[in-house]
Amino acid sequence: MTRADTRKIKLIGLDLDGTLLNGKKQITDRSKEAMKKAIEKGVFIVPATGRPLNGVPREVLEFPGIKYVLTVNGARITDIKQNKILYEVLTPMETVWKIKEIFDRYDTMQEVYFDGVGYAREDLLRKITEYESRPGMAEYITATRVRVKSIEEKLREMNRPVDKVQAFFKREEEKQKAWEELKMIPHLEVTTAGKRNIEVSREGVNKGAGLLKLGEMLGIKRDEIMACGDEINDLVMLREIGFAVAMGNSPDIVKAAADYITETNEEDGVAKAIERFVLK
Known part of the structure; x- marks a missing residue:
């Protein structure tokens, strides 16, 4: 039994490159369907990326039900429906x-x-x-x-x-x-x-801190947050949130920080994790 089996996931943070997006920088149909069903259950799907907002793909920003985006590794959280910055930590x-x-x-x-x-x-x-x-x-x-x-x-x-x-x-x-x-x-x-x-x-800017901050704003506890990532800039996120999923294409140091290792970004790894731990 994993930690996710004993809790209700209310927010999922998804890294983009190497995680939600495949090698063609696209979201697979299976991942889209899993995200859609999770959103229908009332789960917040939150892209959590090192990209700037203008670098987030349109199919992510316009995905039905996605309201919040965490960018530049957690330096900014934006409500994209209201075009409003909710949180930011900038470098002097x-x-x-x-x-x-x-x-x-x-x-x-x-x-x-x-x-x-x-x-x-x-x-x-x-x-x-x-x-x-x-x-x-x-x-x-x-x-x-x-x-x-x-x-x-x-x-x-x-x-x-x-x-x-x-x-x-x-x-x-x-x-x-x-x-x-x-x-x-x-x-x-x-x-x-x-x-x-x-x-x-x-200092202090990372995807994990950003997801916890957004969770606080939404009344969601740490244990109710799940995240998927594949790279070094996802490490702190995977260590800080409630349930950590590493992609099969992650380096060993990232896999070691995870509660669960899913398939690669070319094998619908995100979809399979959401299906198993959120849609069961």
């Missing part, structure tokens, strides 16, 4: 400059997110495959980022706290060096969702 500009100083030492394609929009240098986006080798992810980034000539100029133009800072590294060994340097800066949350990227937010 003075900290952003320290992060950028480290990223600038290496061969990186950097991004900054403001108000649910991701910005990246147009010249580097044309060479995206040098920094992101996964075809589906490279295509998503190219299609959703706003192109700018200079990240530094964009930061000076906006001159206010950011949603998140991200960098894609050409070399994995340089990512590891930058990771160690970033860990020396206080009050940061440093995570990753791939072999060559680093995502940086303000």
